[in-house]
Amino acid sequence: MNEIVEKLLSNILVEGVIISGGEPTLQSELIDLIDLLNMRGIKFVGIDSNGSRPEIIKSLVNKVHRFAIDFKVPWENYDYVSPSRNFSIAVEQTISFLSHTFTGNFEVRTTVTRQFHSSEGLMKMGYTLQNLGFYGIWVLQEYQFSKGVNPSMKHCFAAWSRDELYAIGYRLMKECGVKVALRTATRGFEKVVI
Numbered sequence: 001m002n003e004i005v006e007k008l009l010s011n012i013l014v015e016g017v018i019i020s021g022g023e024p025t026l027q028s029e030l031i032d033l034i035d036l037l038n039m040r041g042i043k044f045v046g047i048d049s050n051g052s053r054p055e056i057i058k059s060l061v062n063k064v065h066r067f068a069i070d071f072k073v074p075w076e077n078y079d080y081v082s083p084s085r086n087f088s089i090a091v092e093q094t095i096s097f098l099s100h101t102f103t104g105n106f107e108v109r110t111t112v113t114r115q116f117h118s119s120e121g122l123m124k125m126g127y128t129l130q131n132l133g134f135y136g137i138w139v140l141q142e143y144q145f146s147k148g149v150n151p152s153m154k155h156c157f158a159a160w161s162r163d164e165l166y167a168i169g170y171r172l173m174k175e176c177g178v179k180v181a182l183r184t185a186t187r188g189f190e191k192v193v194i
Contacts, residue, residue, distance in 0.1 A: 001029055005036050016044025018066070025053040034063045046105070051094035052087050058097060066105035067098055071138075073116050074124045081116065092132070099133040106136030109183070112165060113143045114158040122168050126176035134178060137191075140165050142184040162186055170194065 008014050017037055024030055024047060037045050046066035049057065057067070071091065072081045078088035098106055108129065112122070122140075129138060143159040160168075162184045169180035169192035180192040 001033050001036060004033070005040055005042075008037075008042065009040055015042070016046070016065075017042055018046040018048060020048035021050075023050050023052065025049055025056040030056065031059060031063075034060060038063060049094075051091035052082075054090055054093040054097055057094050061098070061102050064104065066107070067102060068107040068109055068139075069094055069098065071095065071108045071110050071125060071129070073110075074121050075128065077116070077121070092128075095129070095134060096132045099135060106134075107139055108134065108136060109139040109141055111141040111143050112160050114160065115156070117160070119168055119171075122172065123175065126172040126178055129178050130176045137179045137181050138172070139181045139183050139189075140169055142182070144185055166190075166192060 008017060019030070019033070027033075034045055044066070045064045046068065047057075047060060047064050048068045049070070051057070051069040051071075069091070072078065075088045075092065078091070082088065095108060110117070110122075110125065126138070142162065142165060143157050145154050145157075162182065165182050165184065169182060172178055173180050173192055173194050182190045182192065184190070
């Protein structure tokens with residue numbers, strides 16, 4: 001751990017660190033690493049998480065500057081994309097907790113595919129975020145097949161177009177009152193504007 005921090009500190013271009021995964025909250029040394037990063041003067045620490053361990057997120061809330069939490073599908077469909085029903089309950093607890101206690105940069109993100117998402121389902125998710133008091137930005141990510149993923153999975157999922165994502169993002173902002181942004185291959189990060 002000290003070796004990682006020393007390497008980061010030796011690079012004059014590094015001012016911040018995003019810890020992602022796999023799932024970083026499964027790592028037993030995560031809290032110690034973040035404490036060490038803060039103690040050694042790293043100016044920005046962020047966590048990208050699936051939200052399945054709210055107890056760890058709670059212990060980090062005063063130690064990091066940014067959380068990005070996955071919100072995969074409407075709660076009733078979480079069994080299709082996660083190992084257990086308790087997973088969705090944990091994610092809901094994480095989003096709710098951060099919505100009411102965290103004052104930093106907060107992003108919830110959904111990778112949108114035709115197989116798992118419909119306009120109605122995304123609207124349901126938008127109302128869920130509204131009911132949880134979510135104040136951050138909900139990022140609708142364009143599905144992209146990545147290098148390193150099992151090649152047999154290449155044609156299992158289909159992406160929504162950028163224009164379709166923008167249209168549903170506009171509707172989510174207007175009807176649910178949540179801030180929405182897109183992350184697409186062609187335009188990168190783009191805020192949706194009413």
